[in-house]
Amino acid sequence: MDWIFSVANPLILPPGVFGRARQGAFNFHDGPLPRYAGTHATSWALLAQESEYAITWHRIDDGVDTGDVVVHRQVLIAPTDTALTLNLKCYEAAVEGFRELLTGLAKGELTAYPQALVNRSYFPRRRRPDAAGCLRWDRSAQDLSAMTRALDFGPYHPNPLCLPKALVGDEVVTVRRLEVLPRRSGIPA
Structure with a gap:
């Protein structure tokens, strides 16, 4: 295959899978990377009482949510947002971001930049409030x-x-x- 797009996938793709993509592999993350890497990012952002948020499309590499960023879209958090409503906003932004990703790939104009991993926060699946x-x-x-x-x-x-x-x-x-x-x-x- 030429491309792999991992969207709302709860599993981490092993290198044997994403390595088969001839052109590249990309993941949608429902949070701003590198600040909200890991799982349940929207809930952790609401717990931190954030007012601004984002979604990220990034290249898949050997790490978890560590690949180069290709699309970053802002999402505002309203004072009444819940995990459900913020997730819905993120999915809407993901669709627009996916269009941007596909357009960049089709035109050969996709810009990728490395994450500043010194600013990384990671929320593992087992962490609880x-x-x-x-x-x-x-x-x-x-x-x-x-x-x-x-x-x-x-x-x-x-x-x-x-x-x-x-x-x-x-x-x-x-x-x-x-x-x-x-x-x-x-x-x-």
Whole structure:
């Protein structure tokens, strides 16, 4: 084959696979590289309360999310974005980025640049948010909102990273929605 395009692929392609592409192999990553390499990048960005984000198309090499960047598209994060809505924005940007990638390949005008790996953050598949997604009442309302939105994939699909939850008495309950009020209620957490 001439090209390999890995899109929303949860598996790391081994060199024996991407090495068979005569012209090149490219991966879509739902985050700005090298800053949000690894898995669940959108959730980690929401947990960090980022307001700007991006998607990346990069060459596949022997590392994980380390290849040269060929397309980088900005994605803005709204204060109400959840993991689901940010992922949808990223997929929309990925389609536009893919068009840009294909146009560059067709015209022979694709520009690639190496990642500044000293700025790299990597989020492995097994990493989980603090307290396994349990809301901690000693945190600010903004932090609790960020945790809830970062782990929200909508009502039909639980986030594989983990679910936002609260300890109520001796019970652990899933938190589906959290609203930050304009002022304190005066009621203890």
